[in-house]
Amino acid sequence: MLSLFSKKQSQKIEYPLTTDIHSHLLPGIDDGVKTLEESIAVISQLAELGYRKLITTPHISSDRFPNTPDIILSKLAEVRTALEERNILVKVEAAAEYYLNEALMERLYQNEPLLTFGKNYLLFETNFMVEPFALKDFIFKASSAGYQLVFAHPERYAYMTVEKAADIRDRGVLLQVNLPSLLGYYSKSIQQLAYKMIDKRLVDFLGSDCHNANYAALAKEAHLNKYFVKAMNLPLHNHNI
Numbered sequence: 001m002l003s004l005f006s007k008k009q010s011q012k013i014e015y016p017l018t019t020d021i022h023s024h025l026l027p028g029i030d031d032g033v034k035t036l037e038e039s040i041a042v043i044s045q046l047a048e049l050g051y052r053k054l055i056t057t058p059h060i061s062s063d064r065f066p067n068t069p070d071i072i073l074s075k076l077a078e079v080r081t082a083l084e085e086r087n088i089l090v091k092v093e094a095a096a097e098y099y100l101n102e103a104l105m106e107r108l109y110q111n112e113p114l115l116t117f118g119k120n121y122l123l124f125e126t127n128f129m130v131e132p133f134a135l136k137d138f139i140f141k142a143s144s145a146g147y148q149l150v151f152a153h154p155e156r157y158a159y160m161t162v163e164k165a166a167d168i169r170d171r172g173v174l175l176q177v178n179l180p181s182l183l184g185y186y187s188k189s190i191q192q193l194a195y196k197m198i199d200k201r202l203v204d205f206l207g208s209d210c211h212n213a214n215y216a217a218l219a220k221e222a223h224l225n226k227y228f229v230k231a232m233n234l235p236l237h238n239h240n241i
């Protein structure tokens with residue numbers, strides 16, 4: 001049961017979003033949290049918001065963040081141990097946010113196993129300014145290989161429109177909107193596109209894209225946004241993983 005009150009009405013807020021699928025909470029391997037202590041602190045902040053499961057998704061991009069499944073899973077083990085030692089009960093799992101480039105296409109061609117979550121969900125992002133030449137080819141190849149693609153924050157790309165988002169979704173890709181987008185954190189136009197996507201029911205997942213304590217605070221604020229409530233009335237896949 002969705003029950004949201006403004007701060008003025010009540011201090012008790014019941015948060016219905018209990019699974020997050022996009023964040024950078026493993027220490028020191030991308031542009032997210034830097035230390036184990038910061039990781040634990042931010043995870044605790046998210047747990048206080050009502051999250052019970054956090055699927056964290058470090059960047060994998062051959063140039064900037066050359067992470068591997070082994071690096072990610074060994075960091076995950078470290079964080080889980082620290083959480084257990086502190087008796088913090090939130091469940092943390094890991095996948096990755098893959099950057100679409102030639103190296104990723106090559107991995108796909110070579111059948112190299114990629115880190116997924118839930119129902120073989122593969123989270124990916126692209127260049128922020130220019131639509132990658134290979135985007136549609138990637139969608140076809142990855143889907144044919146059995147991956148269920150999840151497009152990270154489509155509203156944030158300069159090349160994105162609501163029509164293009166609908167076309168990509170029609171190709172079988174699930175769309176994940178970022179919580180900070182709902183607040184206008186990145187820009188007004190990104191906020192507007194996120195709102196339009198929610199109005200047109202083109203959103204399949206919400207994600208915090210949490211990188212640090214500041215983003216955890218943004219997630220808290222976003223949970224009170226009217227478009228968050230609207231999105232929560234869509235059949236989000238967050239609830240089924």
Ligand SMILES: [Fe+2]
Pocket residue numbers: 022023024097152209
């Ligand atoms: Fe991200």
